[in-house]
Amino acid sequence: MVRAWRLYAAVAAGGFRRYATYRVATAAGVFTNTVFGLILAYTYIALWDERPGLGGYDQAQAVTYVWVGQGLLSVVAVMGGGFEDELIERIRTGDIAIDLYRPADLQAWWLAADAGRAAFQLLGRGVVPMVFGGLVFQLALPGDAGTWLAFLVAVVLGVLVSFAIRYLVALAAFWFMDGAGVQQLAVLAGLFFSGMTLPLNVFPGALGELARVLPWSALVQAPADVLLGERTGLALLRTYAFQAAWAVGLLAVGRLVQSAATRRVVVQGG
Amino acid sequence: MDTDFIRLDGVEKVFDVRKKTGFLRSERRQVRAVDSISFTVSRGEMVGYIGPNGAGKSTTIKMLTGILTPSGGRLRVAGIDPSRERTRLAQRIGVVFGQRTTLWWDLPLIDSYRLMHRMYRIPDARYAENLDRCVELLELGELLDVPVRQLSLGQRMRGDIAAALLHDPEVLYLDEPTIGLDVISKARVREFLRDLNAERGTTVLLTTHDLSDIEQLCRRVMVIDHGRLMYDGPLTGLHEIGESERTLVVDLERELPPIEVESARVVKVEGPRQWLAFPAAQSAAPLVARIAAEYPLVDLSVREPDIEAVISRMYAEKATS
Numbered sequence: 378m379v380r381a382w383r384l385y386a387a388v389a390a391g392g393f394r395r396y397a398t399y400r401v402a403t404a405a406g407v408f409t410n411t412v413f414g415l416i417l418a419y420t421y422i423a424l425w426d427e428r429p430g431l432g433g434y435d436q437a438q439a440v441t442y443v444w445v446g447q448g449l450l451s452v453v454a455v456m457g458g459g460f461e462d463e464l465i466e467r468i469r470t471g472d473i474a475i476d477l478y479r480p481a482d483l484q485a486w487w488l489a490a491d492a493g494r495a496a497f498q499l500l501g502r503g504v505v506p507m508v509f510g511g512l513v514f515q516l517a518l519p520g521d522a523g524t525w526l527a528f529l530v531a532v533v534l535g536v537l538v539s540f541a542i543r544y545l546v547a548l549a550a551f552w553f554m555d556g557a558g559v560q561q562l563a564v565l566a567g568l569f570f571s572g573m574t575l576p577l578n579v580f581p582g583a584l585g586e587l588a589r590v591l592p593w594s595a596l597v598q599a600p601a602d603v604l605l606g607e608r609t610g611l612a613l614l615r616t617y618a619f620q621a622a623w624a625v626g627l628l629a630v631g632r633l634v635q636s637a638a639t640r641r642v643v644v645q646g647g
Numbered sequence: 648m649d650t651d652f653i654r655l656d657g658v659e660k661v662f663d664v665r666k667k668t669g670f671l672r673s674e675r676r677q678v679r680a681v682d683s684i685s686f687t688v689s690r691g692e693m694v695g696y697i698g699p700n701g702a703g704k705s706t707t708i709k710m711l712t713g714i715l716t717p718s719g720g721r722l723r724v725a726g727i728d729p730s731r732e733r734t735r736l737a738q739r740i741g742v743v744f745g746q747r748t749t750l751w752w753d754l755p756l757i758d759s760y761r762l763m764h765r766m767y768r769i770p771d772a773r774y775a776e777n778l779d780r781c782v783e784l785l786e787l788g789e790l791l792d793v794p795v796r797q798l799s800l801g802q803r804m805r806g807d808i809a810a811a812l813l814h815d816p817e818v819l820y821l822d823e824p825t826i827g828l829d830v831i832s833k834a835r836v837r838e839f840l841r842d843l844n845a846e847r848g849t850t851v852l853l854t855t856h857d858l859s860d861i862e863q864l865c866r867r868v869m870v871i872d873h874g875r876l877m878y879d880g881p882l883t884g885l886h887e888i889g890e891s892e893r894t895l896v897v898d899l900e901r902e903l904p905p906i907e908v909e910s911a912r913v914v915k916v917e918g919p920r921q922w923l924a925f926p927a928a929q930s931a932a933p934l935v936a937r938i939a940a941e942y943p944l945v946d947l948s949v950r951e952p953d954i955e956a957v958i959s960r961m962y963a964e965k966a967t968s
Contacts, residue, residue, distance in 0.1 A: 394758070475747055475749050479749075480766060642714070643730065
């Protein structure tokens, strides 16, 4: 068990270093996040001027939400771009055969690699837009370490849910020759249902209810609410439970699909 | 155990192939990629496994690694049923697919090796020793810190071979290890494999398109075509059955009429260069000696018959006999 951890720790470290090699891409990503952050921030300001207290946020909270969202965009891979591109390519070309004869678990392997990626992107692409947002706007950031810590836990859970979703999306490539369609669908759903475009609590009625219980809300909405101090005490535990339930459930489904896919390859050939 | 380290008894692999015949209709067809193959390989043997494209070579290798489950028959590697105990077997085998890589594309070569260290749970001292050895023999020293994507094909192949050997596998499967490599890289890879087999007694099963790989490495060769074992024996025997011919290319000092010599015939003349065909089973040495004695010889080379030609001759032979 301990030795298995060392392998996946090495895989995660590799995932981290891998993204760290692409410095220009990281800089370009930070720039894009910042520009989008500015556009969204001014849009939100206009919106909250018109409708103060929309979705239960005041204007400072709304602007903070924007920068948290931009900081998390690449961490929870709302737009894709994590391990799944590579996994889909390996399935398509048959390189997956190599992964299958290795004495390592496929899902754990990719989860470790994606965790390494997320850790890098939290530092490389998350911090700078947040700091920039903090310098240009009046943000409603918490002053106590406890809330920041609670936020980090919610981010970790969000990354897990995000991984579980993208793992399923990638495995679809075993059945569809071209994984791009499923991927695009997932990105579209992710952009909207994660709360990336607008906080989910501004949506009224059934749509709002639905959006708030779907797994994507664990990616951006949940961590952002924790940071904004909207979830404390029992509500915080409920948020964690919500995220963890989706993570465990989707990872379990991922395992089932993985064994079906493996059986298919093993019986049917690559 | 030692004489049937790898053992196949009537192993089959049947694939269902669906073919669209209409808007919604599709036809199911069964393809026998491997059709009742039996053979054994002793521990420490180095065997060539050859055949044309689509003959079933890679399917066999995949069954031997446990990636594919046989549709029928019995298969054992080191006493292990590969598809049932894939993970246990993985500790004892190494695999190199010439056209695929096990290395991490974006990271320095050494990072992939560190991963192998953890994945195969190789004791630290053993890992260090094996890595040093591979680095030295495969000349990887300067490449360790280079990202894999920047390596040439030959360098990457050597990197992949090292990756497959760090955990001391008892068997090494090589699927087209010299494909696309230049002459020098090929020679280096072959020399390494020969030493590995001689010094460590690693059992090697090699599939290839290049008969000279087999010629230089394996005493025994198996030919597979249409999923069936067509031949199992020494390479020379294959040439006898196939009645194949090798080609001697000679460069003379000047343009001369076609060389006249026993047991070989000139098939092509181009200026001072001439091509002579002679039976593959026959040694080239006396032929070369005779030509050198009678003609102003500048340079020469011997070309092996290609595998497709040998196999098609084998068929022709079977049809007429």
